[in-house]
Ligand SMILES: *[C@@H]1O[C@H](CO)[C@@H](O)[C@H](O)[C@H]1NC(C)=O
Ligand SMILES: *[C@@H]1O[C@H](CO)[C@@H](O)[C@H](O)[C@H]1NC(C)=O
Ligand SMILES: *[C@@H]1O[C@H](CO)[C@@H](O)[C@H](O)[C@H]1NC(C)=O
């Protein structure tokens with residue numbers, strides 16, 4: 001026999017703990033039983049190997065995420081930022097959008113003033129691009145934004161009274177005029193310009209300034225207890241944003257939008273600017289009191305999951321993704337910035353509400369067809385996620401819980417916090433709407449994602465399988481190694497005293 005085979009068969013016969021091996025080495029076993037044993041060993045081995053690959057992937061590559069639910073007190077979370085947008089953008093006169101569009105269709109030349117009005121209308125009215133797709137819109141008024149700002153409804157002016165937190169402190173209440181896809185809106189509880197935007201942003205976005213410094217960020221929460229901005233929610237008396245909104249339904253520009261009256265109320269994170277991806281409710285009717293309840297959910301991810309690749313966990317931890325224009329990352333800020341990048345690449349300009357730097361120009365009417373097409377494409381194929389915008393790993397989601405509309409019954413009381421005296425002008429008394437936006441009481445559901453399958457489970461599962469399939473344990477592995485050394489360091493058996501390397505007698509005895 002070849003010396004290596006001799007050694008191997010000696011070795012195999014010594015290790016009886018891995019079942020089956022000794023039958024393979026036993027010269028007395030028949031070929032058939034050897035074959036069965038060898039197949040069994042190979043199958044067990046392959047089974048273990050594939051199981052190992054699967055378990056390895058779960059531990060090191062793509063985690064199996066489990067969710068743990070806990071309940072957190074309300075006063076650790078910010079009240080949502082609330083944006084109030086008018087559905088019609090202009091009072092009847094200043095911007096007669098359809099009349100000028102019609103003139104253009106009839107090949108009539110527009111005066112400079114008419115062009116400007118058409119430009120403003122085309123930019124903010126939620127019109128269908130088909131309406132102007134076949135026109136040569138050779139209009140370009142880059143100064144339309146200044147004019148828009150003057151002619152557009154101004155929500156703070158349409159809100160004679162508003163207050164927050166049981167209306168104890170009028171001082172903590174303010175509505176900042178904001179520039180959004182919906183035209184000019186007004187936003188409550190949003191971070192200041194300096195806390196939202198990086199210094200790359202165009203000066204047009206300075207409308208977001210209100211000068212109150214924030215002591216909150218999305219991943220950390222509140223970090224300075226002396227001062228509280230954005231305002232928090234509260235556990236005890238639930239805080240609410242209350243406002244009287246005025247809408248003169250007899251003097252609204254019907255051309256601008258298919259929705260003529262009312263307001264669209266959006267809620268979002270204080271570090272986000274309003275985007276198309278935020279949810280909203282409509283407030284249409286006058287002389288009504290609207291109670292809107294918003295529910296908060298918190299999502300967290302265990303820092304242990306940071307070692308996995310972003311494409312498996314589908315979220316970003318702090319500093320894993322930075323945006324060009326926003327200081328705090330959020331999925332919706334990212335989607336908006338991404339849309340701006342795509343619009344620049346395809347049309348050479350961005351829409352007036354998209355973040356831009358000082359050198360990028362705003363799309364004017366002649367670029368509208370291009371930018372509309374890109375926008376519609378982007379919204380329809382948002383799941384392609386061209387910029388890789390995922391959620392933050394720690395984020396908060398606000399959703400509508402309920403909305404009720406009731407008549408304002410008592411002439412003296414408008415909702416809970418206002419009286420008729422708050423409407424100083426007699427003519428305002430038939431055009432007001434009251435809104436109260438509250439958060440639901442009780443604790444906030446927090447979902448923490450973690451990987452339940454960790455190293456310990458991996459070892460015990462794999463060990464269990466190894467011993468189940470191959471009868472192999474740590475001790476038998478030690479024995480395997482020990483015997484391997486013993487064979488190498490022959491002679492050690494009594495019979496090997498002669499030191500003869502090829503002692504046939506030895507073999508025969510086994
Ligand atoms: C306007 O002019 C274009 C060509 O310049 C022409 O094709 C079109 O028929 C004209 N439209 C009307 C309504 O006259
Ligand atoms: C624009 O032109 C296309 C074909 O060139 C036509 O199908 C479409 O109906 C036209 N749209 C309008 C609003 O006239
Ligand atoms: C668009 O207007 C500019 C000046 O206002 C003019 O030079 C240009 O020829 C016009 N283009 C078309 C296609 O009418």
Ligand SMILES: *[C@@H]1O[C@H](CO)[C@@H](O)[C@H](O)[C@H]1NC(C)=O
Nearest residue numbers: 217219220221223318319328
């Ligand atoms: C959030 O605030 C904490 C405390 O000031 C800070 O350590 C952390 O870097 C901030 N995170 C971000 C993303 O700015």
Ligand SMILES: *[C@@H]1O[C@H](CO)[C@@H](O)[C@H](O)[C@H]1NC(C)=O
Nearest residue numbers: 322323324334337338341387
């Ligand atoms: C948009 O483009 C800028 C500059 O090209 C880049 O820094 C930024 O990361 C891009 N934003 C997104 C969301 O991809």
